[in-house]
Amino acid sequence: MAAAYYSSLTDLAKQLRAELQTKKFFLLYAYNGTGKTRLSVEFKDLGKNDDERDTLYFNAFTEDLFQWDNDLKNDRERVLKINKDSRFFAGLAELEMDNRIRRLLDRYADFDFRIDTTEWEVSFSREVKSGNTTKLVEDIKVSRGEENIFIWCFFLAIVQLTLDGAEAYKWVKYIYVDDPISSLDENNAIAVAHHLTQILMQSDRGPRVVVSTHHVLFFNVLCNEIKNKAHRYFLKNAANPGGYSLLDTSAKPFLHHLSTLVELHQVDSSGALYTHHFNMMRRVMEQTASFFGLEDWKACIKATDDDPDKTLYKRMIDLMSHGDYSLYEPREMMAENKAHFRTIFRQFVAGHPFNPALFANDAK
Structure with a gap:
């Protein structure tokens, strides 16, 4: 099949929404720098109507909702600050998010956390063994990869609430995931892709889903897990500057x-x-x-x-x-x-x- 050409990301985002009327999943592979994150923003913006929204998304902007306060004065109480003004956190105080996130995070990490909904911050801790004793070290700064997986599990907990019909996320008609594994190794890339599809494929009902990535292994695992329930495409910059080329890869294996x-x-x-x-x-x-x-x-x-x-x-x-x-x-x-x-x-x-x-x- 010949590649389809789009003169703007807005036109491409409209096409994604149109194709999601026939299949639940849209999987998109693209090189870094092609415009994946900008496409996710265009897609989200098409669903905005004053204060109304229809897209729950995970991208670089989602990660920016969390900012470290490293306690530069005392170098002790390091916390991850949460942007309380975002609708992303609509159910944080009422829906026992700590327990929901912890069940997901235990798959990937050995640290624990506590969310303070008064100060809107997250503190982390880890048990450290020394000889025959175990000590709880609190207010630690986790690695960048650990931080990303925590935010990812936070997002997955919200996705699960959305699929369960929680009132706080009734507005979600689309879920858009853009490159959730930028700091993960290949073993975790496989685990994250498998876990994501397990959650999203619980039912054919619920929000329609777009996943875009530059990670070949992650993309291939998604394709193998979802199979014929998804449109699968390769997004590239077109020869004409400013344009985009979309190649359908659904009919053949993608590497x-x-x-x-x-x-x-x-x-x-x-x-x-x-x-x-x-x-x-x-x-x-x-x-x-x-x-x-x-x-x-x-x-x-x-x-x-x-x-x-x-x-x-x-x-x-x-x-x-x-x-x-x-x-x-x-x-x-x-x-x-x-x-x-x-x-x-x-x-x-x-x-x-x-x-x-x-x-x-x-x-x-």
Whole structure:
């Protein structure tokens, strides 16, 4: 399927809302810097009507609702301050949020916390073993990853309240999650994706859901868990500055390097080759070399030992992929470089067991 083009994030956000009328989930993969967070804001803003809202969202702005007070004067009572003016915390005092969050947090962390709804702050503690004794250390500053997972569990507790029909969150018609795992390792990425889908798939009813991420593993776990209940797309900056390209990946497995490989095949076929495509090709070669246990990406250039062009191709990829070639200001290759690119790319594809179906004509 050919990619759909959108001239603005507002138009794209409208399309997301339209597609959510037919399926409950919309999964979106995009590189960092593409505009995922801005898209979540556009989506949220489309649901604003004076004081009315319809979207519960998790993104970088959600994390900003929590700010550290590190007690610089005494360096002892460190607390995480809560922005009490946000509707995100509508049920904080009445709905026993401490216990709801704790049940979720115990999956991921070994620290405890206490929410003070008078001072609107969170304090953290941890049991530390020393020999045969255990000591409770209070008012600690948790790591950035631990802070993120606490905020994430806070959000999940609110999602659960929304799914349970809590009066404080009756206004939620959409849930939008943008990159919840920026500071987590891959093991936790899998756990978070699995846990999120467990919660969201309790029922086919309830709010419609958008999840966007730059994390390939997280995206793949979501796709595998949700399967045919979701629209799955790859969001990219379009060749025209300011535009966006949305590629449907629902019909095939999604992996970052495979998606890049398909894109390179498309530009090879169309002739729309730009200098940054050398960089993309080298990245795919590096991932392929890593998968096959090869020494480095150069081993992916399938040429005979007596081929005089083998050294040329290595140097060309090395040179072109280290140049200052931007995705946002593409420069078209010279005809000679296009010819070299095509030769290298086609040898690479032919020399590795990629599924030929990946390179089927988009029109099919």
